[in-house]
Amino acid sequence: MSMYNEKVIQAFMSPKNVGAMENPDGVGEVGNPRCGDVMKIYLRVRDDRIEDIRFETFGCAAAIATSSTATEMVKGRTIEEALKLTNRDVAEALxxxxxxxxxxxxxxxxxxxxxxxxxxxxxxxxxxxxxxxDAVCHHEIPETGEETRE
Amino acid sequence: MRRIYMDHSATTCVDPSVLQKMLPFFSEKYGNPNSVHAWGREVRTAIDEARASVARLLNAEPREILFTGGGSEADNLAIKGVAESLSGKGRHVITSAIEHHAVLDTVKWLGKAGFDVTVLPVDSEGRVRVEDFRAAIRPDTILATVMYANNEVGTVQPIRELGEICREKGILFHTDAVQAAGHLPLDVRDLPVDLLTMAAHKMYGPKGVGALYVRKGVRIAPLVHGGGQEFGLRSGTENTAGIVGFGAAAELAARRIANGEIDKERRLRDRLIDGVLSRIEDVLLTGHRTERLPFHASFCIRYIEGEAMLLRLDFAGIGASSGSACTSGSLEPSYVLLAMGLDHATAHGSLRLTLGKDTTEEDIDTILETLPPIVGNLRAMSPFKKNA
Known part of the structure; x- marks a missing residue:
């Protein structure tokens, strides 16, 4: 099993923004149950700003921790700002x-x-x-430059 | 917080009585058992006694027990040793889809080395079908290897029936009994097996020492050549402390079986299985309900993923395991669960809880109180639960 740092464990044990949303303005569902992770994101948008965001995730501790952290990072942001969020930002925040x-x-x-x-x-x-x-899982270990283990 | 170790299929603690017997062999009893002098003879006697103890656990003769560097090595020695020894007679080997990698990968390696390999499927409870087994045997079959009991789902195979077919057809039969030895009564004078693998650390002995039972008259080739130790079949100066520890663990296991402690373990296992199945919805028991290891409970808990479950359990003081992709470090969930016909998403939610000799009823009840809220909490996060 993977060795997680304290921040990841904290986010996994006490995730924020969990659960479905009534009448969301946008819903995104990605991942593949075959690979063991599916993430569903619900948005409430007011004046082009993410007023509320929720997630539901089927997956490992890292999937749950990144779901929680990513939602926290874009909550209150404009749509344009939210679109700039990258996986690297989420991994770094954790x-x-x-x-x-x-x-x-x-x-x-x-x-x-x-x-x-x-x-x-x-x-x-x-x-x-x-x-x-996705038909294909992206369970590949990144080849270079993505090494983030501490 | 009370910590409860429930991963005895992975490994067990060395029993204090076993450790006590081992300790002198790290210090004052340091002789090489192959030496003629008193230092050596003292250690040779201890190894002979350990061999006799391991033999007694199986009702074998001491001469039929070879010590190895663990279960995986014993599996390799059995399979490659027979293949090498009998390659002139035939080049077909039979195994099952749910073997431990130590068997499966060894047989696949033989496949690359020019042998024909048949990998038999299993039913939904993880058992090899006897009729499939019989049908797979060919005139050039030299060896069949089917595990006694599976590590992931606990299912015990119909070893007697399979062995009898091998006897009838004149082929050698190996069984990897790493999970079963020391936990189920095994009698090789009665059981039609020719080779049988054991590992000390699954029965309260040390890691790094295993044994292969080789029935008298069965010829195998060695993997390791050298000084001719272990009847010329496993050269290298003996792991004396480990072997002495294995002997002590085998004596402990024989006592536990004779005292009916296995039945106590089985009752606790059933309390756990019944409790999990009744307290959590959408859970299935993996493996056979009754033909299973007495200490083994395994499940698939739908709509959630195994690694997340393990970590939550770990933080609650409970050590468990899973066959999810995220715990195996591969892309796929457990090949054992897939071979039993489970879909990927279900297999990702696998959870294995394996009891030990010191597991108490209170431990089981603690687990039954701890697990349902963890499952409930993770399911509350899952996008799948409402589609149930």
Whole structure:
């Protein structure tokens, strides 16, 4: 099993912004149950700003910790600001993740982007974005430059 | 906080009585058992006694027990040793899909070395079907290897039936009994197996020492050549403290079996299984309900992932294990659970709790109080629970 730092453990043991949301303005669902992680992000947007955000995650401790941290990082931000959040930002905010868990932070970034995309589609009167359960898992250990183990 | 270790399939603690017997062999009894002088003879006697103790656990003769550097080495020696010895007679080997990697990867290696390999499927409870086994045997089959009991799901295989078929067909039969030895009564005079693997650390002995039972008259080739120790089949100066510890652990195991302590363990296991199944919804027991190791309980808890569960349990003082991808460090969840027909998402929620000789009813009740809120909490985070 991976060795997690204190921040990751803290976020995993006491995650923020957990649970479904009634009548959200945008929903994004990414990941693949085959690979053992699925993340669903709910947004409430007021005046182009993320007023509230919730997540539901099926996954390991890193997936839950990154879900919590990513939602905290974009809550209160504008849509444009939220779109700038990268998996690296999330991993850094958590003080680093074991290399084999980097894909979990990628899922958080993708989940928020998918929820924003869904929000924009709804504003344009388009049907909601369907859940995106990737056929391929991104459980690859990053080759270089992504080493964040402390 | 009381800490409860529930991972005895992974390893057990060395029993204090075993440790006491080992300690002199790290200090004053340091002789090489192959030496002629008193220092050596004293250690040789201790190794002979340990061999006799391990043999008694199986009702084998001491000459039929070889000490190795662990269960994996014993599996390798059995499989490669027979393949090398009998390659002139045939080049087909049979195994099952749920073997430990020490067997599965060894057999696959033989496959690359020019042998034909048949990997038998298992049913939903993890058992090899006897008719599949019989049908797989060919004129050039030399060896079948099927584990006595599975480490992940606890299922005990129909070893007697499989062994009898091997006898009838004239092929050698190996069983990896690492999980079963010391926990179930095994009698090789009665059981039709030719080779059987054991590991000391699964029965309150030390790590790094195993044994292979080789029935008298069965010829195998060594993996390690050299000074000719262990009847020429495992060269290298003996791990004397480890072997003495294995002997003591085998005596302890024989006493526990004779005293009916296994039945006590089985009752606690059933209390745990029944408790988990009745207190948590959408849980399935993995493996066979009755034909399973007496200390082994394993489940798949739907809609949540195993590693998250293990960490939450760990912080509550309970040591468990899982076959989820995140705990195995691979892309896939447990190949054992997949071979039993479980879907990936369910297999990611696997949880194994394995009892030990010191596990109490109070421990079980603590687990039954601790686990449901952890599952409930993780399910509250899961996007899947409402679609149930």
């Amino acid at each position: 003080g680093g993740l074991p290399p084999e868990k980097i894909h979990c932070s990628l899922l958080a970034e993708e989940g928020i982007r998918a929820a924003i995309e869904d929000y924009r589609r709804r504003r344009q009167g388009l049907p909601p974005l369907p859940p995106r359960h």
